[in-house]
Amino acid sequence: MAHIEVAKERCKACELCTTACPFGLLRLSDDYNSAGDHYIVQDNPEKCIGCKLCAIQCPDTVIEVYK
Amino acid sequence: MEQKIYGLPEGMNDKKTSFCPGCSHMAAYRTIVESLNELNERDNAVIVRPIGCSLNADYSFDIHAIQSMHGRASAVATGVARMHPEKTVLAYQGDGDAHSIGIAECLYAANRGEKMTCIVINNSVYGMTGGQMSGTTLLGQRTTTGIREFDNQGAPIHVAEMIAQLEAPGYVARAALYTPKDIMQAKKFMVKALRCQKELGKYSYIELLSFCPTNWGVKPVDCIKYAQENVLPVYPVGELKTCF
Numbered sequence: 001m002a003h004i005e006v007a008k009e010r011c012k013a014c015e016l017c018t019t020a021c022p023f024g025l026l027r028l029s030d031d032y033n034s035a036g037d038h039y040i041v042q043d044n045p046e047k048c049i050g051c052k053l054c055a056i057q058c059p060d061t062v063i064e065v066y067k
Numbered sequence: 068m069e070q071k072i073y074g075l076p077e078g079m080n081d082k083k084t085s086f087c088p089g090c091s092h093m094a095a096y097r098t099i100v101e102s103l104n105e106l107n108e109r110d111n112a113v114i115v116r117p118i119g120c121s122l123n124a125d126y127s128f129d130i131h132a133i134q135s136m137h138g139r140a141s142a143v144a145t146g147v148a149r150m151h152p153e154k155t156v157l158a159y160q161g162d163g164d165a166h167s168i169g170i171a172e173c174l175y176a177a178n179r180g181e182k183m184t185c186i187v188i189n190n191s192v193y194g195m196t197g198g199q200m201s202g203t204t205l206l207g208q209r210t211t212t213g214i215r216e217f218d219n220q221g222a223p224i225h226v227a228e229m230i231a232q233l234e235a236p237g238y239v240a241r242a243a244l245y246t247p248k249d250i251m252q253a254k255k256f257m258v259k260a261l262r263c264q265k266e267l268g269k270y271s272y273i274e275l276l277s278f279c280p281t282n283w284g285v286k287p288v289d290c291i292k293y294a295q296e297n298v299l300p301v302y303p304v305g306e307l308k309t310c311f
Contacts, residue, residue: 014089014287020247052073056247059094064074
């Protein structure tokens with residue numbers, strides 16, 4: 001069982017991590033953070049295997065991976 | 068019990084930087100900090116940064132830093148490396164900096180074989196000053212100062228290949244920061260470059276191909292495809308000279 005945590009205040013909505021997830025679990029939220037950007041949220045968190053690819057792809061290291 | 072397996076490395080803080088969305092600079096810094104941590108050299112390292120987008124990361128990591136003039140990071144790093152031979156000295160430059168304005172300092176520091184590592188972020192434009200054409204701009208690429216044509220500006224310059232044929236440098240490589248696979252490869256090269264400097268006392272050069280979504284005029288998600296189609300055929304990734 002693995003899960004990710006997104007530091008949503010630092011997310012800049014570049015969406016690069018959505019290209020990295022092998023299951024396509026990541027998408028932009030409908031909500032905004034204080035900078036006015038959409039942030040990354042995870043659909044179906046039970047499918048996450050903790051491969052770290054999204055966190056490595058994220059230039060700002062917004063994503064933390066727990067496994 | 069779940070444990071944290073990936074996140075900000077030790078030595079980087081969670082301050083929000085002023086880089087554009089999708090910019091590869093922080094991925095480059097993370098690669099450097101992770102590599103220094105792996106070699107247990109972070110407290111012993113000095114990073115020299117010239118003018119350019121690299122300045123925006125001023126307070127986001129915990130490495131001794133010096134600010135130099137535009138293009139002169141390799142010259143300042145030479146001074147630090149000669150005064151403090153026990154330090155791990157890094158020059159963190161951009162392509163407009165190391166390959167255009169400061170090409171003399173960059174090439175001659177390599178030719179002298181200074182005990183330092185030169186890290187060049189190549190995004191094929193001047194980033195901070197507003198997307199002007201640099202020495203590494205691709206043929207046909209649109210910049211704010213015009214479209215590069217062979218007849219007017221010549222072909223993009225390949226500094227890594229030039230340094231690789233010099234006698235003194237120990238390790239020369241070019242890596243990309245496009246996909247997770249590329250970033251992992253870049254980290255492997257970075258560790259080798261730092262080891263070459265530390266263990267053999269030689270000059271290392273590593274060029275990191277990166278995105279500039281703002282000045283390319285490409286959305287960050289489309290940058291991966293754009294870069295793989297346009298940049299990688301011109302700048303092939305790999306080790307050009309190795310000492311291990």
